[in-house]
Amino acid sequence: DLVRMIAQWCEDEGYYTSMLALQDEANMKMAEVEQYNTSTLVLRQLILDGNLNKACEILKSPPWKRYKALLFAVERQVFLETVAAQEMQKAFSLLNRRLKPLEAYARSAADFKD
Structure with a gap:
């Protein structure tokens, strides 16, 4: 939510490059977290399945x-x-x-x- 607010402020103030850079970095971080969570679930299931x-x-x-x-x-x-x-x-x-x-x-x- 905080990232969205900052991105909105950047857009309102005309800092489009900063807004795009912030969104790209936030999306990359979210993708990393999602990939990590997915692999954690896979690993957990493998261990539980023996x-x-x-x-x-x-x-x-x-x-x-x-x-x-x-x-x-x-x-x-x-x-x-x-x-x-x-x-x-x-x-x-x-x-x-x-x-x-x-x-x-x-x-x-x-x-x-x-």
Whole structure:
């Protein structure tokens, strides 16, 4: 609402270039927020559906790359489910290749030791 009021004032005062620049920037920001919200919903649904490998793929791509702690949590769940399925060779591989590099992002040292 504030952006619309400022844009209206710019138009009323004859600052058309400023008005257009403001509207363009506001629309780009809204598009970024909308895209982020959509990908958040997709990620949430993948996790709830148990499609953890696909969730990990998404977490390794922008804009999710900076959420390493979340990636650690999902990778840890993949590891735990693999252990529960008694696929020990695969679990050991997951531990070394995917979980160990994220050890620093565990909430506590105990999270990684478990």
